[in-house]
Amino acid sequence: MRLFRFKGGAHPDEHKVTTELPISRMPMPARLYLPLQQHIGAPAVPVVKVGERVLKGQLLAKASGPVSAPVHASTSGVVTAIDEFTAPHPSGLPVRSIVLEADGKEEWGDNIVPIDPFKLSPEEIAKRVGEAGIVGMGGAAFPAAVKLNLGSRQRIHTLIINGGECEPYLTCDDRLMQERPGPIIDGVLLMLKALNCERAFIAVENNKPAAQSALREACAAYPGIEVVGVPTRYPMGSEKQMIQTLTGLEVPAGGLGADIGVIVHNVATAYAVQEALRHGRPLISRIVTVSGGAIRTPANLEVPLGTLAEELVKFCGGLSETPQRQLLGGPMMGTSLPHLEVPIVKGSNGVLALSAAEMRLQPAPQPCIRCGRCVQACPVGLLPLEMAARARNGKVEEALDYGLMDCIACGTCSYVCPASIPLTQYFNFAKGELARKRSEAQKADRTRELARARQARLEREAEEKREAAARRKAEREAKKRAEQAAAEQEAAS
Amino acid sequence: MKQYIPTPSPHTHGSLSVARIMLTVWLALLPASLYAIYLFGWPVLNLLLLTAATALLAEAATLWLAGKDIRRGIGDGSGLLTAWLLAMTLPPWAPWWIAVVGALFAVVVGKQVFGGIGQNLFNPAMLGRVALLIAFPLEMTTWVSPQPLFSAAAPGFLDSLTITFIGVPNIDALSGATVLGQMKTDLGRGVPLEAILPGMFTLQQGAVGEMRGSLGETSALLILGGGLFLLLRRLITWHIPVAMLGSVALLSTLMHLIDPARYADAPLHLLSGGLMLGAFFIATDPVGSPSSPRGQLLFGAACGALIYIIRTWAGFPEGVAFAVLLMNAATPLIDHYLRPRIYGRDREGKPLDYSRGAFARRLERYQGRRP
Numbered sequence A: 001m002r003l004f005r006f007k008g009g010a011h012p013d014e015h016k017v018t019t020e021l022p023i024s025r026m027p028m029p030a031r032l033y034l035p036l037q038q039h040i041g042a043p044a045v046p047v048v049k050v051g052e053r054v055l056k057g058q059l060l061a062k063a064s065g066p067v068s069a070p071v072h073a074s075t076s077g078v079v080t081a082i083d084e085f086t087a088p089h090p091s092g093l094p095v096r097s098i099v100l101e102a103d104g105k106e107e108w109g110d111n112i113v114p115i116d117p118f119k120l121s122p123e124e125i126a127k128r129v130g131e132a133g134i135v136g137m138g139g140a141a142f143p144a145a146v147k148l149n150l151g152s153r154q155r156i157h158t159l160i161i162n163g164g165e166c167e168p169y170l171t172c173d174d175r176l177m178q179e180r181p182g183p184i185i186d187g188v189l190l191m192l193k194a195l196n197c198e199r200a201f202i203a204v205e206n207n208k209p210a211a212q213s214a215l216r217e218a219c220a221a222y223p224g225i226e227v228v229g230v231p232t233r234y235p236m237g238s239e240k241q242m243i244q245t246l247t248g249l250e251v252p253a254g255g256l257g258a259d260i261g262v263i264v265h266n267v268a269t270a271y272a273v274q275e276a277l278r279h280g281r282p283l284i285s286r287i288v289t290v291s292g293g294a295i296r297t298p299a300n301l302e303v304p305l306g307t308l309a310e311e312l313v314k315f316c317g318g319l320s321e322t323p324q325r326q327l328l329g330g331p332m333m334g335t336s337l338p339h340l341e342v343p344i345v346k347g348s349n350g351v352l353a354l355s356a357a358e359m360r361l362q363p364a365p366q367p368c369i370r371c372g373r374c375v376q377a378c379p380v381g382l383l384p385l386e387m388a389a390r391a392r393n394g395k396v397e398e399a400l401d402y403g404l405m406d407c408i409a410c411g412t413c414s415y416v417c418p419a420s421i422p423l424t425q426y427f428n429f430a431k432g433e434l435a436r437k438r439s440e441a442q443k444a445d446r447t448r449e450l451a452r453a454r455q456a457r458l459e460r461e462a463e464e465k466r467e468a469a470a471r472r473k474a475e476r477e478a479k480k481r482a483e484q485a486a487a488e489q490e491a492a493s
Numbered sequence B: 001m002k003q004y005i006p007t008p009s010p011h012t013h014g015s016l017s018v019a020r021i022m023l024t025v026w027l028a029l030l031p032a033s034l035y036a037i038y039l040f041g042w043p044v045l046n047l048l049l050l051t052a053a054t055a056l057l058a059e060a061a062t063l064w065l066a067g068k069d070i071r072r073g074i075g076d077g078s079g080l081l082t083a084w085l086l087a088m089t090l091p092p093w094a095p096w097w098i099a100v101v102g103a104l105f106a107v108v109v110g111k112q113v114f115g116g117i118g119q120n121l122f123n124p125a126m127l128g129r130v131a132l133l134i135a136f137p138l139e140m141t142t143w144v145s146p147q148p149l150f151s152a153a154a155p156g157f158l159d160s161l162t163i164t165f166i167g168v169p170n171i172d173a174l175s176g177a178t179v180l181g182q183m184k185t186d187l188g189r190g191v192p193l194e195a196i197l198p199g200m201f202t203l204q205q206g207a208v209g210e211m212r213g214s215l216g217e218t219s220a221l222l223i224l225g226g227g228l229f230l231l232l233r234r235l236i237t238w239h240i241p242v243a244m245l246g247s248v249a250l251l252s253t254l255m256h257l258i259d260p261a262r263y264a265d266a267p268l269h270l271l272s273g274g275l276m277l278g279a280f281f282i283a284t285d286p287v288g289s290p291s292s293p294r295g296q297l298l299f300g301a302a303c304g305a306l307i308y309i310i311r312t313w314a315g316f317p318e319g320v321a322f323a324v325l326l327m328n329a330a331t332p333l334i335d336h337y338l339r340p341r342i343y344g345r346d347r348e349g350k351p352l353d354y355s356r357g358a359f360a361r362r363l364e365r366y367q368g369r370r371p
Helices: A122-131 A142-146 A172-177 A181-195 A209-218 A237-247 A267-279 A309-315 A373-377 A383-392 A396-401 A414-416 A423-493 B018-040 B044-063 B071-073 B079-088 B095-109 B123-137 B157-165 B181-190 B205-207 B220-232 B239-258 B265-269 B275-282 B294-315 B320-337 B357-368
Strands: A024-025 A031-035 A059-064 A077-086 A094-102 A158-163 A200-206 A227-228 A262-266 A285-291 A299-304 A325-328 A350-353
Touching: A031 A077, A031 A396, A059 A094, A122 A142, A122 A181, A122 A267, A122 B239, A142 A181, A142 A262, A142 A267, A158 A172, A158 A181, A158 A237, A158 A267, A172 A181, A172 A209, A172 A267, A172 A285, A181 A200, A181 A209, A181 A227, A181 A267, A200 A209, A200 A237, A209 A227, A227 A237, A237 A262, A237 B071, A262 A267, A267 A285, A285 A309, A309 A350, A373 A414, A383 A396, A383 A423, A396 A423, A414 A423, A414 B095, B018 B044, B018 B079, B018 B220, B018 B275, B044 B071, B044 B095, B044 B157, B079 B095, B079 B123, B079 B275, B095 B123, B123 B320, B205 B220, B205 B265, B220 B275, B239 B265, B239 B275, B239 B294, B265 B275, B275 B294, B275 B320, B294 B320
Parallel strands: A024 A299, A158 A200, A158 A262, A200 A227, A285 A350
Antiparallel strands: A031 A094, A077 A094, A285 A299, A325 A350
């Protein structure tokens, strides 16, 4: 199959030391913390009360609005609190979560499993995927059902299953592909049905030959599915770059893959779809890679959602040294955490504890020497050095003119910069600044509108008063005239 | 509780640093520098060291004046590299004050006055060279003939100190013109090329470098080797050198075909003067060159064209420094107009439209493809 090349990119050290380690099951912790917002979109709304006993897989919070996802119980137990707890977010700020005390019985609720999910209509498949709380599991956590529904609106000619896993250290998708290729293919077939699409490519970077051959074997009977080896180059796993690599087409700026008939889903999402439709299991666990130089025994773990990252590290033998940085996700795009007392959520693919040496921590940023390595590395074709210079001076509008909103925040420019300038951070700042300015402008517009309306109302009222006064005056005068006339008439008669 | 400062991604970094870039470029220059020391003797070493030491001191002094971190400012090695490049463009037996004045001008006026590393509009080494050339044309065009180390005519170490610090009374007897210089003078007097070149220039001489010229002008092969090393280490891209050498080759071939008696052919142009040094080490200086590949191609081609025009029709026999400085000035303009195409957008910056024209056909073609 002919592949196309995306611009730029980099080859960060892979550190995929866990690629040969089979997935092991993380024991059920005593307490689970399930944030109501583990996805892009509106937070879920709790449907259980504190003190209520729930069964494994039971709905705890329902989706609210078209872009949202429900939350289910990862095990049977009692809801002990619905309150604010630290979010898996760099700010370490709290987010509303359901706290579930596990009873250790692992008692499943009723789950309705269709005899043959392939007999379901595309809409019904998408609906069940939505009800199972499935979101994009590559990290973005966009509700999967929304993307599966696009098939009814647009013609989708290609489904791409993203097994790129281009982030260093992470091997959760790799292991899933190696160990459970059959269920993944089953999930892909269901997704194809939902999308009314006939062709699927499973793209796997060439540094994962075992995963490639396992999937090839599993999909041999299905001519519509092809496993494609793609070059190992960061950010291959980025949706836009993957579409370009496989099809040579580019997602139009501001648009979606569906605009050109392509939908991308992660391999773990395909697996979750199969779990939901074949076995009636909602998304209540996921595979997480625990790795990094400061982890004693790195591993791939199947983890109940809501387990604290701290417990994963403990299960892996704890820390062998004080880590320089603790991350949720990969080192290129993951978020650094203030501490590990944050829960694993649907989009968490890795817990990393990195030592200073492997991070190659740089001294403070140096002046830009305009070497243009960021330009060569940018997979989008931007001029990061120019954008950063403007963002740094607060000229966000100018940065916008250089394509700020086209930046996918992959971090490749920061990675290659010899002056170790935190370019990506400048862009994040500028994007935030821009959003703030826009909302302020909107607010100002709204205020102006209100003020104008008030002015108009006051004028109208004054006008009305004037008119009323005039009317009264006229009436008075008419009355007076009438009285006068009557008096005159009286006098005359 | 300790204040937690969130750190942005990425949480890892490539192994390249500014200091390492400078060191690698210096290493790439080393073979040609050693050859120059061999070819013209110890005075060359004096020049290299003097320029470097002056640059270092001047940089430290200006950083101190500006209240900046001296160790960091010097530690990146950019000042030393500038000095080394400047020295490579000096005549081998130039007096000490040429090295000192040039280095001072390059580092202080060319670099620190603009705000230090990365802020200079012009290539500091070339600025230093042009300042010297205009102020001291005689010293800057006195080309001593090769006197290889350990040969009978070679000056000893003590002699070399005399040469650099006191001067040689009979230097005219030991020196002559460079090929380009000779061509400029003789062609002006109407002498045809076939009468000038014999005894003056052979391809082998040009390649190996056994001829008169600046330190970095003689051995085209060693400079080329250093340039290829930089390409291999991905410190420079091919765009500027290829465009620059290509445009000189193209123009000289064309003119040579028109009148072989007046216009030298491409090999002579490529192997003589500072072209190789300019193409791989000077024009590729990132600070003053465009950042997009298309911009770099234009920059390189324009540099090459300017060099050929200056060599052939202008008053100076060689024009690398002038050409690079002129194009340095054009770089902001090039960078403004020649930006790379952004993913999902056309060259004008509008989102790609797959419903019409060539893009629609491409999408259709793709949809028809079977796995």
